[in-house]
Amino acid sequence: MPKVAIFIGSISDEETIKPCTDVLRSLGISFRFTVSSAHRTPERTERLVEELEGSGTQVFICAAGMAAHLAGAVAARTTKPVIGIPVTASALGGMDALLATVQMPPGFPVATVALDKAGARNAAWLAAQMLALADPDLAKRIADARAGFREDAAKAGADLEARYPG
Template identity: 70%
Template sequence: MSAKVAIFMGSISDKDTMQPCSDLLTKLGVPHVFTVSSAHRTPERTANLVKELEENGCEIFICAAGLAAHLAGAVAAKTIKPVIGVPICGSPLGGMDALLATVQMPPGFPVGTVALDKVGARNAAWLAAQILALHDAELAGKIREARQGFIDSVEQAAAELEGR
């Protein structure tokens, strides 16, 4: 089966930050690719990857970058598929530069932007899965099951804390 989601990172240094995204997609059974491509250093590679992946059935692109963080926007310029941006902390500005660069897109080229770093990486995977689950009942069931697990863990922690 071809990849339904593509995870692009602007630099290999972002691998540890984005690994939870790939891990969660794997756990949910979502076929995906996980690679490095830079909006600035390898723009042709980025455009070619988007084209090839789309032709092979990719439905969602997750793009992680820091500093100028143009990767998500560069991908959004090449596809009408959903693009999810994960801003990465990589400068003395604490990620605010990447956040603003990712979220401030011109009309018609949106990037759904999640939180910074590993929290954003996980939520990008959850959001991609939820989009795919619109037409995949099995995946929707896995998401519901995971959510119930989150609920159960909070209820259990509350019961233990309260001595129940």
């Protein structure tokens, strides 16, 4: 049973959202990654949410561009947390997707992250933090990863200072 479900509105979003799967894999979190559209396949989206929720999925991550109704459509079908990733897919530079994802009616929240690949990474980290509330081992893996980020930043700072001595 996947702990996280990742829905993309179009196969063209795969490469943009792939960093989400990389983070989840690095933390040992099971997931299902699929295409399901709020507009082209609404029945499939509804069926998948029901099936996944029934099998124990705890967090839904939805990525879509332009009208970006996917996260809202999923939020309407589940009481589990939904994280929305707006995808740049039009001449509006992702603003259309951002506004469509973030502006939800009361009672149907979507936790919206940044656009595109940065958002994909943070959606995975946010899902991990949600799951870690009930999983101390996962919380430790997250803490260890953050310690690694700090070490990497300190090393990069030291390397830069060594290349530019005062």
